[in-house]
Amino acid sequence: MSRPAPGPEQSSASSAAADGNSARECLHCSIRHLSVCSALSCDEVQALEQITTSMPVPMGATLARTGEPRAYVYTVTEGALRLVRTLADGRRQVNGFVLPGDYMGLSGADQHRYDIEAIAESRVCRVPMSQMRDLRQRYPHLERKLLQRACQELDAAQDNALALARLQPPERLADFLLRLAAREATLLGRSSNRVSLPMGRGDIADHLGLTMETVSRTFTKLRQQGLIALPHLNVVEILDFAALQKLANDEL
Structure with missing residues (x-):
């Protein structure tokens, strides 16, 4: 969906080639129809591509921890992650599971509210929050897509709360x-x-x-x-x- 994180030995020429190839991959991403990227045209996807890094998250790795500053937003493209919170009495609560196409970043908090842990070999597209904010201002329909996603997550949270009450x-x-x-x-x-x-x-x-x-x-x-x-x-x-x-x- 985006360019892979470059290694230290990667030359500027190969990096440019990778950017061109990854832009085409982003347009043909198998989970694009599930992600917020589906709101964007081809040119707009390429603009998003310029600020996006595709990174692996090995099974068992922690992408972010509770209380850490939120510097990035993420879209899961492969694998699965869980949102975990440790309660005051030491019990673990799994708030939810993050699957391909899910967007992590719809929060008003400045810090992460959960540990984000990979439960399978995974990959995410990472975008700095400040640059994503600029992109949302440039493309209002992306903002509408994010609002729609937020409403869907609220509905899902309410359904889950109802299920847990049974x-x-x-x-x-x-x-x-x-x-x-x-x-x-x-x-x-x-x-x-x-x-x-x-x-x-x-x-x-x-x-x-x-x-x-x-x-x-x-x-x-x-x-x-x-x-x-x-x-x-x-x-x-x-x-x-x-x-x-x-x-x-x-x-x-």
């Missing part, structure tokens, strides 16, 4: 799986009954406010009810969307 673990897990399935369908451009789980059972538990044992038992219960299959540890196959939707809506 008492039964199957309802929470069903809602979580359906939201992942909807996201994967948008990424692929078609519906699919197979859902990838880049996060582990412990991450899911800390996100849904459950224990890891409860999450494992609930997966088993949904499988026994014929709602899902578990062909692999990190893959869920949804066998009955309608029943899973009813469960998520507390209709069973």
Whole structure:
């Protein structure tokens, strides 16, 4: 989606060539339709490209820590990250998962409110906040796209809060799986009954406010009810969307 971070041995000529190639890659990025970049024309994408650095985030690495100044905004192009906060009593809360196409930077805070940790081999496009602010002023439709994304994130946060308020673990897990399935369908451009789980059972538990044992038992219960299959540890196959939707809506 953007130019890779240059190594110290890279010459200015090769850097210029890389910029030209990466601009074309950005225009044909496989997740562009999911990102805020979709609001921009080809010329505007190239303007964004000039201030963007593509950087790898190895699995287990921390992209930012709670309390650090927010100097950049990010778009995830590969992999998956989690937003983590450690509570006063030492418990860990996973506020959410950041997947390809997600934009990190919609916040009024000057500091990061969460640790941002890679749970898979990942890559992000990084833009300095000051330069992104200038770009938003130049292209008002980009500002509108960011406002739309902020509204979507607010809706998702409200839906997640409602799911967490439910008492039964199957309802929470069903809602979580359906939201992942909807996201994967948008990424692929078609519906699919197979859902990838880049996060582990412990991450899911800390996100849904459950224990890891409860999450494992609930997966088993949904499988026994014929709602899902578990062909692999990190893959869920949804066998009955309608029943899973009813469960998520507390209709069973």
